[in-house]
Amino acid sequence: MRNVWIIFRKELRSYFVSPIAYLLLTMFAVIFGFFFWNSLGYFVFMGMESQMRGQAFPMNLNEQLIRPLLSNASVIGLFFIPMITMRLFAEEKRTGTIELLTTSPIRDVEVIIGKWLAAVSLYAGMLLFTALNFAFLFKYGNPDWKPLAIGYLGLLLQAGGLLAIGTFISTLTRNQIIAGAATFGVCLLLWVLEWVSGYETATWARVLSYLSVINHFESFAKGVIDSKDAIFYVTVIFLGLFFTSRSMESLRWRS
Amino acid sequence: MIKVTELTKKYARNVAVDHISFEVQKGEIIGFLGPNGAGKTTTMRMLTCFLPPSAGSATVAGFDVLEQPLEVKKRIGYLPETPPLYPEMDTTEYLTFVGKLKGLSGSELRGRIDYVCERCAITDVRHKLLGRLSKGYRQRVGLAQAIIHNPDVLILDEPTAGLDPKQINETRDLIKGLAGDHTIILSTHILPEVEQTCQKVMIINRGKLVATDSVQNLQSRARGAELVLVEVAGRNGNLDSATVQRRLEQIAGVSRVIFKETHQNRNMFEVESQKGFLRGDLARAVVEAGWDLNELRPTAMSLEEIFLQLTGEEVTDKAAAKGGQ
Ligand SMILES: Nc1ncnc2c1ncn2[C@@H]1O[C@H](COP(=O)(O)OP(=O)(O)OP(=O)(O)O)[C@@H](O)[C@H]1O
Ligand SMILES: [Mg+2]
Numbered sequence: 001m002r003n004v005w006i007i008f009r010k011e012l013r014s015y016f017v018s019p020i021a022y023l024l025l026t027m028f029a030v031i032f033g034f035f036f037w038n039s040l041g042y043f044v045f046m047g048m049e050s051q052m053r054g055q056a057f058p059m060n061l062n063e064q065l066i067r068p069l070l071s072n073a074s075v076i077g078l079f080f081i082p083m084i085t086m087r088l089f090a091e092e093k094r095t096g097t098i099e100l101l102t103t104s105p106i107r108d109v110e111v112i113i114g115k116w117l118a119a120v121s122l123y124a125g126m127l128l129f130t131a132l133n134f135a136f137l138f139k140y141g142n143p144d145w146k147p148l149a150i151g152y153l154g155l156l157l158q159a160g161g162l163l164a165i166g167t168f169i170s171t172l173t174r175n176q177i178i179a180g181a182a183t184f185g186v187c188l189l190l191w192v193l194e195w196v197s198g199y200e201t202a203t204w205a206r207v208l209s210y211l212s213v214i215n216h217f218e219s220f221a222k223g224v225i226d227s228k229d230a231i232f233y234v235t236v237i238f239l240g241l242f243f244t245s246r247s248m249e250s251l252r253w254r255s
Numbered sequence: 256m257i258k259v260t261e262l263t264k265k266y267a268r269n270v271a272v273d274h275i276s277f278e279v280q281k282g283e284i285i286g287f288l289g290p291n292g293a294g295k296t297t298t299m300r301m302l303t304c305f306l307p308p309s310a311g312s313a314t315v316a317g318f319d320v321l322e323q324p325l326e327v328k329k330r331i332g333y334l335p336e337t338p339p340l341y342p343e344m345d346t347t348e349y350l351t352f353v354g355k356l357k358g359l360s361g362s363e364l365r366g367r368i369d370y371v372c373e374r375c376a377i378t379d380v381r382h383k384l385l386g387r388l389s390k391g392y393r394q395r396v397g398l399a400q401a402i403i404h405n406p407d408v409l410i411l412d413e414p415t416a417g418l419d420p421k422q423i424n425e426t427r428d429l430i431k432g433l434a435g436d437h438t439i440i441l442s443t444h445i446l447p448e449v450e451q452t453c454q455k456v457m458i459i460n461r462g463k464l465v466a467t468d469s470v471q472n473l474q475s476r477a478r479g480a481e482l483v484l485v486e487v488a489g490r491n492g493n494l495d496s497a498t499v500q501r502r503l504e505q506i507a508g509v510s511r512v513i514f515k516e517t518h519q520n521r522n523m524f525e526v527e528s529q530k531g532f533l534r535g536d537l538a539r540a541v542v543e544a545g546w547d548l549n550e551l552r553p554t555a556m557s558l559e560e561i562f563l564q565l566t567g568e569e570v571t572d573k574a575a576a577k578g579g580q
Binding site: 003006010014017018095096097098099100101102103104105106107 | 328331336342343356357
């Protein structure tokens with residue numbers, strides 16, 4: 001446990017020493033902010049429209065504003081995950097510091113979990129910025145906070161899974177750019193897999209769309225914790241970290 | 256303290272370390288010597304549990320590197336070939352991180368950091384970013400990192416690479432000072448370094464151990480017991496070097512005469528003998544022949560020559576180069 005903490009601190013610190021953390025936080029905040037104010041504007045416009053027509057258009061902040069925004073956030077996240085994980089192991093391999101970690105009295109799992117937790121924390125920090133936007137809604141509106149919290153939990157779980165995959169990919173190369181590009185490709189693929197379900201209902205299509213990480217986010221966005229979806233994310237996290245540890249072991253056999 | 260039996264490492268195509276066996280007693284300093292690509296780094300990586308052996312076994316302080324790697328790692332301080340530094344950390348921060356990894360904390364850790372900074376002469380760069388350090392300083396911080404937890408066994412892969420002469424001496428003294436409590440294995444290409452710091456030498460070539468012995472034994476084991484440099488000049492006119500060589504070879508006890516070079520009419524020879532003390536015979540022979548004896552100087556067979564002799568092919572290269580002169 002102590003060792004996990006040591007690695008976690010070192011990793012988080014190096015995110016903030018290099019400007020990468022600030023860059024990611026700012027970009028995520030700006031992009032999400034744009035989506036937020038855009039949707040809010042549209043929402044307000046729709047509200048006025050319905051009033052002018054005199055019909056009682058059902059206006060619900062949670063249903064019509066928060067839910068699509070959370071889905072947006074989950075997709076924006078896909079683009080940021082490679083930038084968080086790409087350096088985790090690739091950089092240590094390139095500079096040879098991996099030799100320090102693997103010859104210190106510390107287990108591989110402790111290194112892996114420490115690094116992964118640091119990546120998750122940075123992502124959580126990025127989400128925290130988006131929460132500021134929602135705080136604005138609470139000030140002027142009256143949304144239900146529970147679905148929002150569940151939505152955030154879903155975002156975190158989804159990112160946890162993708163970050164675990166990114167961590168794994170980072171152990172495969174000593175080149176950050178390759179690690180980042182490969183992770184981005186995988187993230188993108190896991191997102192678009194879902195599209196096959198649009199025209200095909202055969203088993204293979206259902207398997208593919210089951211693998212799509214975005215699919216499993218829908219229930220969270222609605223504000224329900226569906227245990228099937230939660231288990232899916234936890235499994236992805238577990239598998240990602242498991243493969244990372246296998247790869248770290250075989251890295252020694254190879255190099 | 257360290258026991259290695261039939262240790263082997265195979266890479267996809269080549270065998271980097273080939274059935275090496277040796278033992279190191281507590282408190283010894285062992286020099287690991289070999290040309291580039293001999294397998295020094297690979298052997299050290301297996302001892303530090305970075306690489307698993309393909310065959311054979313190695314134990315450190317009684318713990319097997321495959322069975323109980325955590326126990327082995329606790330007892331080892333390791334300086335890899337390239338010092339494992341994080342460029343975004345400063346020296347103190349880095350040493351704190353490594354110290355914690357090795358299980359130190361609190362005032363003990365702070366005390367050790369002060370101590371190693373002083374021992375490795377890096378106090379003046381304590382607050383400098385590692386990425387901005389010069390090569391020599393990086394090497395010193397690497398050494399500091401290896402000894403931070405006062406390990407029983409120190410494994411140093413070319414510890415003096417990139418240091419200035421003054422620092423090389425200081426590092427050698429530091430290493431010598433650490434012996435006794437610590438068991439040290441260091442690798443190097445620099446032969447005088449082994450002569451100065453180590454008690455024992457292991458010479459490795461193409462993955463095979465070609466010699467393990469104390470420095471003195473190795474020196475006397477070398478072919479000639481004595482090597483003498485003789486310079487002969489003719490009284491008047493030219494002197495045929497072949498004549499001199501023939502005369503020298505006739506002296507009883509001389510096993511080999513090598514013609515080194517000729518300068519105007521001065522001829523240099525290297526005379527090798529099995530028995531010692533033939534300098535008197537040599538001098539008399541030269542003078543009786545009516546020549547001048549300009550110089551007569553015994554030269555010990557250097558470790559370098561032993562090394563070249565033991566590692567084979569370079570000897571023939573050297574001989575070929577000589578023949579061509
Ligand atoms: N990762 C690897 N994959 C394949 N072969 C390797 C690998 N690492 C080392 N080798 C080979 O193993 C042999 C021994 O290499 P090693 O690094 O142990 O030599 P060394 O004695 O440390 O040399 P140097 O004095 O140059 O540091 C070399 O032939 C090298 O090419
Ligand atoms: Mg080497």
